[in-house]
Amino acid sequence: MKLSSVYVFIVALFVVYPLSAQNQRESSSLSDTESTQSVEIFSFDSIEQQNRAIHLARQLRCPQCQNQNLMESNSPIAKDLRLKVYLMVSEGKTDPQVIDFMTSRFGDMVLYKPKFEPRTYVLWLGPVFLMLLFGWLGYRKVTASIVD
Amino acid sequence: MIPEIGLFSLILGTLCAILGAAIPLFGIFTKRPHLNRYSWALSYGAFGAVTTSICLLAYSFTLDDFSVTYIAQHSNSQLPFFFKIAAVWGGHEGSLLFWVFSLSLWSAAIAFVNRNHNQAFISRVLIVLSLLTAAFGLFTLLASNPFSRLFPVPMQGRDLHPMLQDVGLIFHPPLLYLGYVGFSGAFAFAVAALTMPDINIPWPQWSRAWTLAAWVMLTGGVALGSWWAYYELGWGGWWFWDPVENASLLPWITGTALLHSLIASEKRQALINWSLLLSIFTFSLSLLGTFVVRSGILTSVHAFAVDPTRGLVLLVILAICVVVPLTLFMLQSGKIKPLRLQSLVSREVLFLVLNSVLVVATLSVLLGTFYPMIFQVFNLASISVGAPFFNTVFVPLALLCFVLMTIAPFIHWQKTKLEGLKVKLLLVWILAAVVGLLASYLFNDNSSVFVSLVLILCAAMVTSAFVGGVSIGHLAMTVAHIGVAVTAVGILLVSYNSTEVSAKMSPGSTVELGDLTIHYRATEWLVAANYTAEQALLDVVDADGNIVQLKPQKRHYPVRVMNMSEPAIHSTWLRDIYITMGEKIGRNAYAIRIQHKAFINWLWAGSLMMMLGGILAIGQRYERT
Numbered sequence: 001m002k003l004s005s006v007y008v009f010i011v012a013l014f015v016v017y018p019l020s021a022q023n024q025r026e027s028s029s030l031s032d033t034e035s036t037q038s039v040e041i042f043s044f045d046s047i048e049q050q051n052r053a054i055h056l057a058r059q060l061r062c063p064q065c066q067n068q069n070l071m072e073s074n075s076p077i078a079k080d081l082r083l084k085v086y087l088m089v090s091e092g093k094t095d096p097q098v099i100d101f102m103t104s105r106f107g108d109m110v111l112y113k114p115k116f117e118p119r120t121y122v123l124w125l126g127p128v129f130l131m132l133l134f135g136w137l138g139y140r141k142v143t144a145s146i147v148d
Numbered sequence: 149m150i151p152e153i154g155l156f157s158l159i160l161g162t163l164c165a166i167l168g169a170a171i172p173l174f175g176i177f178t179k180r181p182h183l184n185r186y187s188w189a190l191s192y193g194a195f196g197a198v199t200t201s202i203c204l205l206a207y208s209f210t211l212d213d214f215s216v217t218y219i220a221q222h223s224n225s226q227l228p229f230f231f232k233i234a235a236v237w238g239g240h241e242g243s244l245l246f247w248v249f250s251l252s253l254w255s256a257a258i259a260f261v262n263r264n265h266n267q268a269f270i271s272r273v274l275i276v277l278s279l280l281t282a283a284f285g286l287f288t289l290l291a292s293n294p295f296s297r298l299f300p301v302p303m304q305g306r307d308l309h310p311m312l313q314d315v316g317l318i319f320h321p322p323l324l325y326l327g328y329v330g331f332s333g334a335f336a337f338a339v340a341a342l343t344m345p346d347i348n349i350p351w352p353q354w355s356r357a358w359t360l361a362a363w364v365m366l367t368g369g370v371a372l373g374s375w376w377a378y379y380e381l382g383w384g385g386w387w388f389w390d391p392v393e394n395a396s397l398l399p400w401i402t403g404t405a406l407l408h409s410l411i412a413s414e415k416r417q418a419l420i421n422w423s424l425l426l427s428i429f430t431f432s433l434s435l436l437g438t439f440v441v442r443s444g445i446l447t448s449v450h451a452f453a454v455d456p457t458r459g460l461v462l463l464v465i466l467a468i469c470v471v472v473p474l475t476l477f478m479l480q481s482g483k484i485k486p487l488r489l490q491s492l493v494s495r496e497v498l499f500l501v502l503n504s505v506l507v508v509a510t511l512s513v514l515l516g517t518f519y520p521m522i523f524q525v526f527n528l529a530s531i532s533v534g535a536p537f538f539n540t541v542f543v544p545l546a547l548l549c550f551v552l553m554t555i556a557p558f559i560h561w562q563k564t565k566l567e568g569l570k571v572k573l574l575l576v577w578i579l580a581a582v583v584g585l586l587a588s589y590l591f592n593d594n595s596s597v598f599v600s601l602v603l604i605l606c607a608a609m610v611t612s613a614f615v616g617g618v619s620i621g622h623l624a625m626t627v628a629h630i631g632v633a634v635t636a637v638g639i640l641l642v643s644y645n646s647t648e649v650s651a652k653m654s655p656g657s658t659v660e661l662g663d664l665t666i667h668y669r670a671t672e673w674l675v676a677a678n679y680t681a682e683q684a685l686l687d688v689v690d691a692d693g694n695i696v697q698l699k700p701q702k703r704h705y706p707v708r709v710m711n712m713s714e715p716a717i718h719s720t721w722l723r724d725i726y727i728t729m730g731e732k733i734g735r736n737a738y739a740i741r742i743q744h745k746a747f748i749n750w751l752w753a754g755s756l757m758m759m760l761g762g763i764l765a766i767g768q769r770y771e772r773t
Binding site for chain 1: 381383385388390391486487488489490491492497500501504505507508511512515516519523528529530531532533534535536537540541545647648650651652730731733739741
């Protein structure tokens, strides 16, 4: 074999390998039985993508566990859903798209960050209100207590 | 026979506690002050009896007496010796007995230290503590007796939960309980003060050492719990904002506020109503924490006894502990000296602001923790509140506290001279900017602006301590505050700089993470007394060519038929390498998860410094009196 053909082979390998890896990943995602395996060794295209996927999976609650997010739980459903998140992120889906998909299937319960809507007004605005209340009470107390 | 003696001791201890409350109370109502003296003897008696009881339970554990239900459920003849001892508090009944033990320990300690001191007041403190001991003693005896027998006697025990078979479990629950229960001391001092004819006695001075001691233990308990979760649960997280963790954090925050408030109350007779209310609520939150763990009302990985009746009893005790002192407070608050300030720029105001911020933080965490439960109770909907919410709310409040800490050394009681202050603050921030920017240059891997700003703020917490002048008198505060800064840096950098990689690895394969190269050498099989394990041998090579061997395991515990992943960790002061062994994939291959945890050890180091600060503060008080 000529030396140049070795170069061609190496270049071809670099081109073909990522493509084949891509195919492998898609094919493996189709089969449910392999999901627990593929999620643990899922490889992302970039570190940013990985960080985003992990960040998302941390914000989502495993629907059948006690109180664990998709990253922490090792139950089969958590792994399936983690894989789903990974796949959606690597397909280029945005964060809201992933979250919408999860809530449409499992309800708002999977969201660790509740949406800002009428029934969570007390939750989200409570701390702000408390801060203002204590600030106001404290200010009144302090100004009333100053002895000249 | 031994368990029966243990049960008898517990009955005796509870009886001592009941009498320890009843006799002096009778003395107070019939104006026979000499009956006060019984508080001391009966506190010692209760302590002796309950200690005997818990020791006999531990002894029965070492004898593998599986005729005792609790032992049969939480031990096994193959369990290592130290875990048999730790199993005493590894389940519901035993940990309640430990609660009673801690209560009697604190009341005996308070009784002993104050044996010749303010007997009229201290006997009231002991009455409150005896009432609590009696309530929890009765609860243990009637609803969760750890000595109840089992027939037919099983040949073998069900073993301790594998997750609890760990050195962290030997120390975490006792420290946490001693901390929780320790605040019963602060609670008792406050309630006793509220019943005194003259409320303006120096009770904050007497209460402070006990509050400090409880705070030190709770700090240790919370930090150990976090450490245990980090290295035992196997996914490398150290804080999950889980309801049970929040339950231990809540009394810690109010306890921290109480510490500061008591200083103002002791030195300046200021913020006395704050000190009273914080004493009451800190212990109430400790009780709430116990209630949350016991009742199974919140879903959590920690909740272990799902039994509504037990929860109900605890809820009743909790309600009494809130309602009675608050009623007393309403009746007495008119007699409390009003706050008098000379200037807006004074330490009194600083502590008032700090108390407010910490209380807002407490209430916000409380709100987030119980919000889903309220929804569930009213059947509205199922929602979850987790880390994203708590971080959004908690981080700004914590940063606000840090800002207060940077000016704390320069603000004096009554009033602060403003000239000179500007120069000092300028110096603090210039030094902080230099240190902080240097730290960001070295460690801010992702060039995040937020990380740099917080690093500068943390540096300012340290430089202000030095610019303010490090003196022996301020040593405790300096050490504790630097501890907070160290912990904050740890939390910040572990959140922003950590990286991880998961890979399918088999003997001979290699993975890279940052400048680390990880070689998978071989897989080994181990057989231990009560588990079998697969163990991976991995060589981690850093950029300089140093090799560390790490051995993560996958353990199988046959008695409970459970698999546990045992991570392998290599620690240095800048980072941990944290490797877990996952599922077996293929013939020789395993899914291996390698995590690089930046600055994680700063968390524990900072917590230790906070504890040391607390201990120094107790020591300083001891010297002065």
